[in-house]
Amino acid sequence: MTDEPTKESPADRFKLMAGDIEHNAHRGFGGACVIYPPEGGGGPIEFLVIGQGDIAQFYSNIQTRTQMALETLNAPKQPFRTVR
Secondary structure, eight states: OOOSOOOOOHHHHHHHHHHHHHHTGGGOEEEEEEEOOOTTSOOOEEEEEESSOOHHHHHHHHHHHHHHHHHHHHSOSSOOOOOO
């Protein structure tokens, strides 16, 4: 066994979410989302809705978070400069 940190696998996020769903099963399931983009695509998007969730709000949450990720990817890499 080594003390070196291990790199997280994309599967780890899904396993953690599955554990969260099981752990909170007694509280009701309102939806879950795990999006793990390829390297360079930003961080994962994940959330768990507990209790009776609103379907439109669930999909709106996914849409908003993915739109924010796209805007971050499309943002200029350097600040704009004014040329005089």
